[in-house]
Amino acid sequence: MSGTDVLELTAAAAAAQVAAGTLAPHELFEAYRARAQADRDAGEQGLGCFTWVAPQDRGAGADAQRGPLGGVPLAVKDLFCTEGVPSQSGSRILEGYEPPYTATAVARLLEAGASLLAKTNQDEFAMGSSTENSAFGPTRNPWDRTRVPGGSSGGSAAAVAAGLAPWAIGTDTGGSIRQPAALCGVVGLKPTYGTVSRYGMIAFASSLDQAGPITRDVRDAALLLAHMVGRDGCDATSLQAPEAIALPSAQRLDGLVLGVPEELSGEGIERGVLDCFAAALQRAQQLGARVQSVHLPHAPHALSAYYVLAPAEASSNLARFDGVRYGMRAEGAEELLDMYTRTRHDGFGAEVKRRIMLGTYALSSGYYEAYYGAAQRVRTRISEDFRDAFGQVDLMLTPTAPTVAFELGAKTSDPLEMYLNDYCTVPMSLAGIPAISIPCGLSEGLPVGLQIAGPAFSENRLLDAAHALELAFAFDGSAARVR
């Protein structure tokens, strides 16, 4: 099988060929390794997807059987601690850090036979929606290199879209898997909070952070997720989902009731995205689903609550970066406090500083109840809204992001404008429920994502619906592949 043919395979198809003995895993790995390395070597002429590329296949013996994931190369977002491999969450402050242990999600995938291909670029500490806030420089969108790939898992999404990695994992706090998947025309799934262990993920906002797959199609997402989930003694918030993840096969949506939340499917969303969304709803009806309108009355307040809660948790989580135990330390400080503040000044980028300041303020004495307390109450209301709505419908559909991929630099000077990227994804994050983004068409030649959300632990239903819709959309992502 020639190198280009290998690149046409989905990850699941490649794993099946390895299992059947018709594809040698080291050839598959080398084909992707060469492509990933070329992107890295190209510097600013490349897409900037990777922060590190494996020098060789660290998998078991060259052609040995490699478990259910068949030795298929995997790209991993930088913030997953990976033993002996640079892991700095896109930040200068962790320059040179090589963790002494591996994140549970990554360890499980490697045990199931995935081969570590590369670490991917991201917004610093996952704070951003464009992958421009990275110590490694920006990642570019393979559909149009003058545009952003979305973020914060932009390196993972761009790598999969460009065919520089067969599949990848990312993390999602307010939309950081789903939004870049939408902007790059790939599939991204944020599972129910707690289904994937957070152990070894460099923390942003612990009550929201959740790892998940970014893949070329829905079946690949299911296969990858199936080997990431499960209770982990190292993460007290991890849990065993009531049922195992199954590979989706549905081709119809008969009997399914799909809700369209009015608050997340009109105002603030650009025309081209709404047109694609309307066409997707028609497709769903043609496949046998009933589509009806629902209300999430508190959803318009989700972004406000999120921008209290996430920075508050971040200001606490990022207190550990002080130049003592790992990463960089500012030179020349003679006194301890001075060493802390100068290290944090030099090590953190502007967006991270902004959020630390915001979180410190929201948690400070005298403001705690007005901000943090109120935001936690809004969060309860949002969960109740979803519970009520899921009493009427099985799943919900919204556009994933309000716009298609925007130009590099277009929103960097206006934080609030950047935050609005998460308008449709943050409500599900606050409620801890699963949601998937699949490509549903093009607007101005750029991909548009459809978000499908369900109640907690409805991943199998979600994947089945996404699979049926994916077949109907027949989205062609080949234009984004690097030749």
Place this chain on the structure above:
Amino acid sequence: MARLARLELSDGEIEPMARELSAVLEHIARIKELDLSDVAPTSHVVEMTALLRADEVRASLPREVALAQAPAVSEDGFLVPSPQA
């Protein structure tokens, strides 16, 4: 606030930071329009019972491994400047 967050901001950084934070806080303040007096704050999003692992003695990270990533070490510990230099 920067002191509380252990951040140093240069003179040139203070004005844009204040302006950007004010804009974000203005947006956030919209939640004050809601009547939340009878709502309980969220503690966990997914209902779960306390899951405890067995309390077993296990080896921790060897000292030299824990120290290997530090910017400065002295003998068996992390080296930092004096708090009262």
